Amino acid sequence: MKEKVICGIQQVGIGVPDFVEAWKWYYDQFGFEIKIVDDEGVAERMLPYTGGKPQPRRSGIAVNIRGGGGFEIWQPKGRPLNYLKEPVQLGDLGILVAKVKTADIENAYNTFMNRGLDLISEITTSPTGQRQFFMKDPYGNLFQLEEDGYVFIDEKKTTGGANGAVIGVSDMERSLPFYKQLLGYDRVVSDQTDVFADLKCLPGGEKTLRRVILERSKPIEGPLSGIMGTSHLELIQAETPGKKLFDGRFWGDPGFIHLCFDVRHMDAVKAEAEALGHPFVCDSGADFGMGEANGHFTYVEDPDGTLIEFVETYKIPIIKKIGLYLNLANKDDHKPLGILKLLRFAKVKRDNIK
Numbered sequence: 001m002k003e004k005v006i007c008g009i010q011q012v013g014i015g016v017p018d019f020v021e022a023w024k025w026y027y028d029q030f031g032f033e034i035k036i037v038d039d040e041g042v043a044e045r046m047l048p049y050t051g052g053k054p055q056p057r058r059s060g061i062a063v064n065i066r067g068g069g070g071f072e073i074w075q076p077k078g079r080p081l082n083y084l085k086e087p088v089q090l091g092d093l094g095i096l097v098a099k100v101k102t103a104d105i106e107n108a109y110n111t112f113m114n115r116g117l118d119l120i121s122e123i124t125t126s127p128t129g130q131r132q133f134f135m136k137d138p139y140g141n142l143f144q145l146e147e148d149g150y151v152f153i154d155e156k157k158t159t160g161g162a163n164g165a166v167i168g169v170s171d172m173e174r175s176l177p178f179y180k181q182l183l184g185y186d187r188v189v190s191d192q193t194d195v196f197a198d199l200k201c202l203p204g205g206e207k208t209l210r211r212v213i214l215e216r217s218k219p220i221e222g223p224l225s226g227i228m229g230t231s232h233l234e235l236i237q238a239e240t241p242g243k244k245l246f247d248g249r250f251w252g253d254p255g256f257i258h259l260c261f262d263v264r265h266m267d268a269v270k271a272e273a274e275a276l277g278h279p280f281v282c283d284s285g286a287d288f289g290m291g292e293a294n295g296h297f298t299y300v301e302d303p304d305g306t307l308i309e310f311v312e313t314y315k316i317p318i319i320k321k322i323g324l325y326l327n328l329a330n331k332d333d334h335k336p337l338g339i340l341k342l343l344r345f346a347k348v349k350r351d352n353i354k
Helices: 019-030 105-114 172-182 266-275 338-346
Strands: 005-015 034-043 055-063 070-076 094-102 131-136 142-147 162-168 187-194 209-215 232-238 255-264 288-290 293-301 307-319 324-327
Touching: 005 055, 005 094, 005 162, 005 307, 019 055, 019 070, 034 307, 034 338, 070 255, 094 105, 094 232, 094 255, 105 131, 105 142, 142 162, 162 255, 172 209, 172 232, 172 266, 266 293, 266 307, 307 338, 324 338
Parallel strands: 005 070, 094 142, 162 232, 255 307
Antiparallel strands: 005 255, 034 055, 055 070, 094 162, 131 142, 187 209, 209 232, 288 293, 293 307, 307 324
């Protein structure tokens, strides 16, 4: 069996009430102009998390060509949505905040301020010295804009793509092996317990929290890693754990529904996940099609039940109108692909998002 490769954060899943409205907002504000997939159908393989029966949905993956993870925008259809009864707070269990890259933090802050967006902090500095600010999208989801110089294609955009996530956990010592070993975020760059000045703008940020920031010691690797780039994770534990964000709700309901990693050698991922006590809870099987893309997806739960997705990508469209697809079956497991820069031609016109 070959060794697993974690190529990077492929996407953050976001449940929304209106697919078109949401994508246009992420397109306008965060530069998510590149379409990887857009598919309307029925989610048949997530039954433990969708009330035991298939659920119709529209979902699509969009990325920012500057580099960073994408967003999987997910709209449940044909059923009422279950919203959180109380806002997300630090100390809750699940994906609390999505991180987004920006090369120029002052420009991003001033641009978004001038657009009248919902900024909830000034520019502050994290415990690792990274400059940042927090904001909300129209649905109340929290985003942390972080100054980060990573670039895949240097289009002059206000932001890049996803840079990681803030995840609430109930027991740090139980959660760290999962994120360090299985996901490869093995370098602890900060581990502090305090009331953090830069988090006081967030609900629950006035409390004493244990905050652990993790990075990967390995450089980016894998065929698709060039566009996904670098990332980091931030684990937050409160003295008294809060609510589980998807208790009593379906996967796909509004909020951050999962964090997805692009991988190579799913059999090796499965063996390691089982050895750590986190078996696959959903498995599409090989050769699963989603729109024009093709691959193998699986899910595990972290120690608090937060859903982590793995995708081994086999085929993605590059320029669909001329039949150009990228077949990843025989590509180097470690080397980023140069041809991936052709994805800039997969840009969607805003008016064609319908």
